Amino acid sequence: MNNIHTSNFRKKYIDFIKKKIKKHEKKIEFNSNPYIKSLGDYPINQFPQFIDSNEIEQLKICTSTLPRLLLKLIFNKLKQSDSIFFEMTGFNESCIRKSINKNILDTLCYRADLILTDSGFKVVELNVATNLGGWDIRFHEEAFMKSTTIKGFIKENDIRIKCRDPLINYVKMLNSSVKSLDTYQEESKQTIAIVSPNYDTISADFIISILNNINESQEGNMNFIFINSVDEIVYDHDQGCINGDIIHGIIFPTRTWEKGDRNFTEEILNLWWSNKIILPENPISITMGDKRVLSLLWQERNNNEYSDKEVKIIEKFLPRSSTLNNCPLSLLETIDKKDNFVLKPGIGLQGKQVLVGKYASKKQWKDTISSEYGKSDFLLQSFESSVPIIADDSGDISSYQGVWGAFSFGLQYSGVWIRMSLDNSSYDGVINSALGATESIVFEVIK
8 A cells, every 4th residue: 555645635736726726716714703713713724634535544543542552551550550650640559540440441532643754644642631722623614615726626536525523523422421320311411510710601602502512413411511610519429519410521621631730639539430420531541641651652562561463553653752761772872863853741732841853953952851861751752754744835835844633532533633834944843833833624535
């Protein structure tokens, strides 16, 4: 089979533009709904990107298998009573032990950030939680579909295209999981509490309306509400209640991965452990989202705990990496070979503290890695060169470097979008919307 990126429609689209119109048509007018803009007002590229069935299949394999392997890793750490591992992740062993037999994967919400290389997709990190940026880009699908250029491309190639809505699988996952609770009552609404301190009422109502519309289309019986704090939950007869209504799920759409932001009270965990609520953000899922845990999966792939097939999956989709307290290279080697590596914190967001050796000065790289070498807070990851993404640049066609974000809910592949930065002299290798990257919608090609 051809390399994953060669048999696709992205090049066809660029060729179509060059052949038909030389320059892209007038700017697409994106959805200006203020509620949508409040979710994330980042620049959107005028060019859509496309993926074909081969790429979709690879993303499905990747997003369904890596979490299973991470869960297996955590099981192994429990068998070994690896105190260093639990100290690193910030959850004590007894908490993980009580949580491990829950159906974690059934409610796992995450986005895999991937680099598309010459050999296929490489997962550089997993962002685990409901708080996942990028899903809202599908609100602009209609604007793209009105484009005369895109209409002409569809007609010439005799194809259909669609932008997958991640929230459809998200709500489907919640509906399915709620039905397995001891507190589930088919004739009643199942209340899902979304904990968001100082939430904006207008934005909250907008999000609830989206979730309710999908819920109704799936004939679900959930009722979503926003609350400011878990302190609003009243505990009575081994149940949690808000305003007299029993709650069946708690969602933390804000940050939960840093130790100071975890709101898992003992009461909440007891409700979850006793199958009274669903809790997508939980000790196991957050442990799985630690970049150092993903690194450990690479480091320990050959320790006889994994089958040959599992090792091949790991080596196919993960870049080489190691935590700096267990680095196979000497400090001098990491300095001399800086262009081959990326340095990043185990827990972090929005590209903060990420340093790409290829684009860092020798002094900056040496000073940073020297201060962190031998510690467990950071990891060293092999630098993966991105296949260039060709897209619009103020009416011209330019080359970008990109990170793909593939959504998964309950192990179901749920769509993808791209963040990209121009491959020019100011590029530092870190691609994130919060740092100025452009976002791109991705259409799936349906023959």
